Amino acid sequence: MTNNDNAPFSFRLIATDGMARRGEIRTPHGTVRTPAFMPVGTQATVKAMYPDQVRELGSDVVLGNTYHLMLRPTAERVARLGGLHKFMNWPHTILTDSGGFQVMSLAQLRKLSEKGVTFQSHVDGQKIEMTPERSIEIQQLLGSDIQMQLDECIALPAPREEAERAMRLSLRWAERSRVQFEAMGGPGRGQALYGIVQGGTDPELRLESAGMLSQMPFEGYSVGGLAVGEPQEVMLKTLEITTPAMPADKPRYLMGVGTPEDILESVARGIDQFDCVLPTRAGRHGLAYTRYGKVNLKNARHADDPRPLDETSPCEASNRYSRAYLHHLVKAGEGLAAMLLTWNNLAYYQQLMQGIRDAIEAQTFEEFRARTRADWAKGDIPPFASR
């Protein structure tokens, strides 16, 4: 929790329980307790939240999206304004992705080559070239603490040849990213660059990718290309094969994942860091996460329910506003609905992470996992009228 300004990036394991790991990442902007959930601040804001709230819920790190920020307000502008931490009033750790994933999913007229990818901005139609070198340059301008190599992320399922081609390209881009990161002085500023394991759902490809990356001097390692359409069991199976091949003394980050269950099960398979838009996006669509699963506030069953989402939660958004009020706000299209439900959802996610961390330290992770899954299976409280 302490702010170790200017401490170089480091990672230490505090405890393990089975494959689950309890650790601590230090960056120039603070300490990140792992396993960690990183709220997504796509456009330099975690949607519908004040930065202080995000912090108070126990978030040690947020994610910024390189693709969005390079287009607007532009990385050069953020740099002129003193960097992303200052720009968005988040003096704690920031992780940025490479921009590659959004180039693939949001940009138009993409053209991929060995050199990189060219595309048209979805904001103003401008033609832009993204290379491994340029991605690092942008992340350096943003000044993030943890940076990602540019990789190619393909949709699943995919033919083996396609997965192999993208994996090998990503390895060559990893190399180029590292060269650029060091040339720009990232290590000297205590920043981290993570390599990204690819290979689709093919065990051989994943092992080869993890093995090759492990020989490169990355500060951490990501698992990319999962949670892109495949069933959960396929993702978990792939993790089981992949994480043991990743360096044990470096943090492992599963990109873009996921539901509370995805997170719990991935921790059980050795993952340390997560990011996902789910809790924030769901909050803007009337969906609440609680320890008893998902609650759809749009549902008329809540219209006369004076009970809060979860009276035992320490979060105000969860324990103080009635379901009837939340239902009304959602139906009326009020901004406060998104504000309260996003707050509730991030609170629940961070409570889950704290529970996970405590359990690993206490060597009771399996018990915690079973109890948590039992609570989810129990489901939401019965409708108010039927009590």
Add this chain to the structure above:
Amino acid sequence: MTNNDNAPFSFRLIATDGMARRGEIRTPHGTVRTPAFMPVGTQATVKAMYPDQVRELGSDVVLGNTYHLMLRPTAERVARLGGLHKFMNWPHTILTDSGGFQVMSLAQLRKLSEKGVTFQSHVDGQKIEMTPERSIEIQQLLGSDIQMQLDECIALPAPREEAERAMRLSLRWAERSRVQFEAMGGPGRGQALYGIVQGGTDPELRLESAGMLSQMPFEGYSVGGLAVGEPQEVMLKTLEITTPAMPADKPRYLMGVGTPEDILESVARGIDQFDCVLPTRAGRHGLAYTRYGKVNLKNARHADDPRPLDETSPCEASNRYSRAYLHHLVKAGEGLAAMLLTWNNLAYYQQLMQGIRDAIEAQTFEEFRARTRADWAKGDIPPFASR
């Protein structure tokens, strides 16, 4: 500031300076320092604000819109859930309007008669009858501390006969509203009912309306039918004629007003209470109010400006986030833009009210008025690049 639970409605003057009045309203849910600005919580929420924030800015009272609440979630539902204070987590004073103004401006297929007005709901098309009695019934179900009589508010300019007809109808409705309010036990619960002075911009009609209403036992008096399209000077002229004819020992509420200048000038003419959607609505459209006037954050001049809206403001939204960041949030359509700008705007409005109250108590209102107007005339700080 103290919460005098269950104290009946009362009003006392603390000081006067010229026509300007410094007073204190007590209601069953607290004390309201006047002159008071009442943020508008149309659908049981002051848009893009947590209720605690609204309170912390110095708001002693918020306004709820009877028309919106009767349609959704319905007054009956709010009553079942324990009343509007509990429903919206606002344990302080609440004022509700009669619903009449929104019936006239939002509802479809309106039909006006001596009995009341029938219309179609803009939410579900349902046909609804609104009478003076029904308006009070709804406000009683909501449980507001300060309630309004149903009146007919016409658009300006209007022919004298039209203004006179509406004024006389409003007087008869005032009588019926009072009967209903007393029959339902409003006074016994310490609640207040305000009569509404109408009469367009005709001095005779205004004086007649004020005179007739003064003979009825209302706890307070509103000035209705202004700020509906007429020039500011016409409004102020009408106030100059109207307020002296209103009881000096009762609060005077100018409905739906207004800009900071409207408020300052209306206080100078004897008004004690104001409500307006301007600070909240402007906040959702990229507009900020500061002591140097209005700032349009959409303007590209702010894109590289590291300075906050007003570094001398005690409000975090005003002193901590750069104009460049606010510009970015507005351009990117982020919810945090509305959250921060609404916060800034309500903070400025409440700072203005505090300044007004302090000045009246210190008998320096004229000085405060001149200084405040001079600051507005000065305008925003020069663009950053040109410094």
